Amino acid sequence: MEFQKILEANSTLQHVVSKTPLVHADKIHKNLWIKAENLQGTGAFKLRGAYHKISQLSWEEKAKGVIAASAGNHAQGVAYACAAMNIKGTIVMPKTAPLSKIEATRSYGVEVELQGDTFNDAYAYAKNLQEITGAVFIEPFDDEAVIAGQGTIGLEIIERMSDVDTVIVPIGGGGLISGIALAIKTLKPDCRVIGVQSENAASMKNSLEQKKIITLDSVSTIADGIAVKTPGKLTYELCRQYVDEVVSVSEEEIAAAILFLLEKMKMVAEGAGATSVAAAMFHKVDLEKHKCVAVLSGGNIDVNLLSKIIDLGLMKTGRKAVINMNVVDKPGNLTRMLELISRTGANIISVNHNRIQNGILFHQCRVGVVIETNNHAHIKEVITSLKENGYMANLVDGDENFN
Known part of the structure; x- marks a missing residue:
């Protein structure tokens, strides 16, 4: 694929797409800027x-x-x-796609069909439908014209920040990073291009490491936009040629990045879009003595999922915790336990008191407490206080082992 195709795409898109801003993310790191494609007209780079x-x-x-x-x-x-070109369109989406994205797609007047549980299921159905109808199939990532369009982001980054030396990009099928990497490496060969995938959907990362295209057995991630089992053939070759490194981030790290962007940067990011920021936040990419841009690829997050993601992010950063323990079932013992938690300055959100759960001794009850805390050190203080006073407390789904 030639760089000239990206220049041609840039000419085509001049009056169609927004030249999204570079936002200084100094609350994450002084050397980090965010390319805010969540502010694109449709909410994403696509x-x-x-x-x-x-x-x-x-x-x-x-x-x-x-x-x-x-x-x-x-x-x-x-x-x-x-809609803009008055063309009939049919879009096949997985049944698991966020409702907000399904309805947003329908709002443009195209026909939407829901098929399968994953992108790959929907893709297979759409390819079969294309053969039956004779309509033109628009590849999501493994197509030169599509890649060229995504590559215009690379042109904009260099135009706005000529001294950039690191660009961090989410990867699903690889169309976005292929275009950006080709543009960046052509204009500035010494600039690092680093891809990011979810640990639960690392098809491109695994393919590059094994030096052949591999297909994952399954993908399950809150970054639904990059939940791709098999990377493209063209995108694999472009990544192999132009991408310096691919790293991965956990679900908790993605959630924490979404929360940080929302709370501290006032920016809405979907899971896929936040992976690049997560890589910067959790030191998957060296930012010291570099000038870095993280591409926030989209902001189309399902609000029904957002509250769950916020909770996961709060737990990852130590601002919320769930504690389980068995407590001797006698008057005043539960009150005493709650007072110990309160004395540490933690805020008690909810208490679940279970006296009939299987496996609990007759003289005990199971208590689950959800608390708000300041950080991981504060959680440790709560756990330590409870244990010093005879309560065998255990942190649920925490990153720190306080046992």
Whole structure:
């Protein structure tokens, strides 16, 4: 693939996409800036590649209509382009796609079909539907025109920050990082390009490490936009050639990044979009003595999922904890235990008192307490206080082992 294609895409998209800002993320690190693609017209970068690809179709192809498969953001990009060019569109999305993305896609007037539980299931169905209908299939990532559209982000980064030396990019199928890496490495060969995947969907990372394209047995991540079992053939080759390194982040780290961006940066990020920021926050990428840009690829998060993600983020950063313990079932003992927690300055959110759970001795009851805390050290102080006073407290799903 040639760099010239990215320049051509940039010309096509000049009056279609927003040149999203670079926001200084000094609350994370003084050397970090965020490329805010969550502020794009459809809420994510996918508009760039989808619009550019569809704009390249002949009138005959446009008349046949288009079909696409997507977990959400590519769907909205294709749907937007269909509405703008008055083209019939059918989008196949997995049944597990966030409702907000499904409804946003439908709002552009395209037909939406829900098939399968994963992107790969939806993709297989869409490819079969394309053969039956004769419509044009719009690949989500493994297509030169799509990659060229995504690569315009790389041009904008260099245009705004010519001295950048590290760019951090989320990876699903690889279309975004392929385009950005080709643009960056052409204009500034010494700039590092680092990809980020969820630990639970690291298909590109594993493929590069094994030096061949591999397919994961399953993917399960809050970063639904990059939950891809198999990377593209073209994107794999471009990543192999232009990407310096691929790192991975945990679900808890992604959640913590979403929470930090929302609370401290006033920026809404979906799971996939937040992976690049998570890599910076949790030291997966060296930021010292570098000038770094993390691409926040999208902000189309399901609000029904957001509260769960916030809770996960609070637990990851030590600001919320769940403590379980068996307590002697006699008057005043529960009150005494709660007073000990209160004395540490922790705020008690809820208490679950169970006297009939299997496995509990007759003279005991099981107590679960949800508390708000300042940090991990504060949680340790609570656990220590309880144990010193005879309560065998255990932290549930915590990162620190206080036993």
